Amino acid sequence: MAQPLHLTDDAFEAEVIQSPIPVLIDFWATWCGPCRMIAPHIEDLAKEYDGKIKVCKLDVDNNQKTAMRFGVRSIPTVLLLKGGNVVDTVIGAVSKQVFVQKIENALASN
16 A cells, blocks of 8 residues: 655655656644644545655655755645646645645646
8 A cells, every 4th residue: 555755855856856757745744733634635645646646745844955945934835746846836734635636637737
């Protein structure tokens, strides 16, 4: 069963920028209540879209370089990248359906 990949600053380039499939990244922190609220959605998406997109989590406290690179000022922030470029952004705790719609849009725009 697919689980979200826990990213680090060091692995970001290889896992995200060079990924042949779209990548959904959840920028989060252990102390963030809204981050915990969307965590089950992120886990579900990793299972449901296994092989179609790569689902990742990046702890902003331990990986500040990547968070700064993308201007993450509020968490949770979820970015959807395709071909190494940000194609969509979600900030805050939202329903799973919001993520599904953004993923479907990215997959449809090949």
